[in-house]
Amino acid sequence: MNAIFHLIVIELKLFLREPIAVFFTLVFPFIPLALFGTLFGDQPAMPGFRVIDVYVPALIAMVIAYFGLMGLPIALSENREQGVLKRYKASPMGLGRVLGSHLVVQVMLLAVVTTVLALVAELIFDITFGGNLLLLVTIGVIGCLALFTLGFAVVGACPSARTTQAVGSVIFFLMLFFSGAAIPRRQFPPWLKEATDWIPLSHLVDLLTVVWVGDPLGDQRYSIYILLAIAVVCGVLSRYTFRWEP
Secondary structure (H helix, E strand, O other), X not given: OHHXXXXXHHHHHHHHOOHHHHHHHHHOOHHHHHHHHHHHOOOEEEOOEEHXXXXXXXXXXXXXXXXXXXXXXXXXXXXXXXXXXXXXXXXXXXXXXXXXXXXXXXXXXXXXXXXXXXXXXXXXXXXXXXXXXXXXXXXXXXXXXXXXXXXXXXHHHOOOHHHHHHHHHHHHHHHXXXXXXXXXXXXXXXXXXXXXXXXXXXXXXXXXXXXXXXXXXXXXXXXXXXXXXXXXXXHHHXXXXXXXOO
């Protein structure tokens, strides 16, 4: 535990020394919140809820996807390319401690960003929350399992940091625009909505939105099983494809 603690501190310091990473991780999510909240926030979205009310859970899903597909994979692949992971391999640290420290740092930052995001939305836009907070957190954890293991699989499949960043960015932005995190899927034509049902982030956005407004999960329960299946499959893949060096 002492070794993991020191690794976590080191990773946090390295993160804070990257101004661009700090901006896109800790500041950027508030820009779409301010933009959508100002332009469309007061428009009705569903009975009892405005656009800004249902946009916040979609934005939380977007942040989870960013950390899972960009934050974690890029940090790990850069460490691998710079020989950091190779040195860890020669030490008694072990793969579990190294990956665990990266994961803890990303989850800590994610928790801070999503909590502050919700608080800012409440203070500025007086958002309405009609669901169960514990269930919302549980769905968020399941989403993290799916998207973070997908990020691990990306790291294992890509040979370099640049490739990891490119692949992670493509997957993230495709998910962002076709999952409902940026544009509500209820505005999609039927064929596009059906096609985007296969996107993991679509299931997370739908689940978080349903829980946020307090609706019963109903048929949406299958989304939980899909996210858990993605976590298992990607976890197995990353276990066999992860490399300590390029």
